[in-house]
């Protein structure tokens with residue numbers, strides 16, 4: 001089954017993989033260097049040997065052509081000497097003399113004799129075509145006449161035949177050394193002189209060419225170049241040098257394209273240059289083939305070596321793998337130490353160091369375990385609830401006291417779980433402070449209501465601090481106190497401070513605080529609130545005749561009835577003795593009158609009895625509103641009090657509205 005790419009990558013990056021890749025890379029680099037070195041050396045060798053070969057070939061060809069040119073010129077000189085005797089006997093005798101030298105036609109394609117003015121006097125074998133043709137305008141004629149030395153012409157087109165040719169010319173001189181004309185031998189460029197060169201082959205594509213000093217091809221294996229000029233000097237500087245008389249070897253381009261090694265030699269008697277060329281591709285081809293074969297074999301060897309190298313590496317690394325397995329076993333607790341049987345000094349040192357570190361680690365772990373046992377005991381026996389959270393606020397640990405307190409058996413809770421147990425009114429502020437503490441690192445100290453398992457509500461005080469080591473936050477530890485009793489006691493004290501213990505209604509202090517609030521609201525928003533003050537009529541006889549307890553009972557009943565008659569949001573108070581007060585926030589005057597009246601009627605229905613005697617009381621009620629202009633509540637109380645007093649004066653059991661309200 002094929003391995004997934006990640007596994008291949010893991011294998012490649014393993015120690016064995018890296019070593020194997022390294023060896024392979026080294027082998028490839030060595031191979032590349034060997035091939036490069038082989039190419040370099042082979043190129044130098046081939047270049048040197050081929051240059052030597054070309055030098056030799058060029059010299060042989062040049063020597064042979066020089067020999068042939070000299071032989072031909074000598075032949076013509078001999079003919080010129082023999083023609084001197086027949087000169088006086090006329091052109092017909094000259095023609096005969098030429099005909100008598102047929103042997104020269106082995107070397108020349110034609111012979112001619114010209115007089116001192118450049119008129120052809122006799123020719124053979126093209127007697128008729130050349131007879132009388134003027135050659136005085138030809139360079140070779142001028143040169144022979146001027147220097148009176150043998151001369152080989154530049155390539156020319158024959159005046160009679162029109163064929164490309166060169167003319168070998170020697171002067172005809174009389175006894176006094178005066179110029180009498182010349183004897184010329186015509187050599188056609190497509191004739192035998194260069195025939196051997198056409199057939200010459202150096203390797204598969206090497207060849208030789210002959211060029212005149214003026215740069216015209218006399219011989220070239222590609223016939224279309226014959227009688228054409230060589231390219232300009234920039235094309236092949238070596239050839240340009242050779243045309244100026246230089247001899248030597250070098251590298252240059254070919255007319256057919258590509259690069260080649262060239263060798264040049266001079267044929268001095270004819271002022272010609274022999275060039276021998278060998279294309280570089282042809283020279284390098286064997287080396288290239290050899291290197292390709294060598295490279296292929298080396299790669300094959302590398303491929304075959306791969307499994308062997310892999311196996312050898314496995315053998316070499318086996319102790320390391322053994323060490324790795326043993327370390328894993330120590331880590332998993334399956335063995336206590338590593339024990340290697342290897343002669344590798346370094347690995348033995350690693351194993352020894354590991355064993356030493358492992359012993360120290362064991363000691364440290366034992367110490368930690370002891371300390372942990374102490375800590376666990378402290379946490380377990382602590383009556384204070386304790387917890388540990390991670391850095392994001394999830395509880396990792398709760399001690400038994402906290403589990404007992406909250407009733408949540410699971411000692412680990414995610415943040416949203418423990419937040420969910422907090423009273424909804426307190427949850428948001430607790431969360432805000434908790435998040436602030438986590439960000440800022442400041443202690444978390446908060447009291448909130450908390451629902452323990454089963455639904456009972458507790459008041460908890462939680463104090464948590466951040467735990468850090470080396471600047472890194474590990475989490476939070478905290479303590480939890482049950483402050484339910486304290487909070488209830490405080491609440492009771494708060495209630496008692498503002499309530500009348502006999503009736504459970506607000507007392508004067510509690511009532512006045514609410515009255516202050518209502519006045520502030522009135523002054524701020526203009527909301528009208530109404531104050532009712534009333535006093536019991538003829539209460540004293542109940543006390544006097546029925547006793548204080550009966551009076552208390554009457555007060556309690558009145559309190560219940562009054563509280564029932566008003567809205568939940570209204571405030572009812574016993575101001576002291578038999579005086580009561582009602583605050584009706586956001587109440588109209590008409591509503592207030594109706595309420596006062598209903599109170600009067602309800603209370604008069606209350607009866608208490610003692611020894612068969614029924615007792616009732618009535619109310620004298622005074623109604624006044626809170627005014628925006630009131631600076632203090634005493635002003636409103638004064639108005640209501642005055643109205644109540646007026647009700648009392650007017651005969652009791654009635655409601656009097658303060659004039660300001662009426």
Ligand SMILES: Nc1nc2c(ncn2[C@@H]2O[C@H](COP(=O)(O)OP(=O)(O)OP(=O)(O)O)[C@@H](O)[C@H]2O)c(=O)[nH]1
Nearest residue numbers: 535536537538539540541543548549551552577578
């Ligand atoms: N049982 C009882 N009586 C109280 C309490 N506080 C005050 N009293 C009595 O309430 C009575 C109030 O006196 P008054 O207002 O003069 O008596 P009254 O008979 O209602 O007189 P008028 O208001 O003029 O009708 C007194 O007898 C007080 O002793 C209390 O807490 N319990």
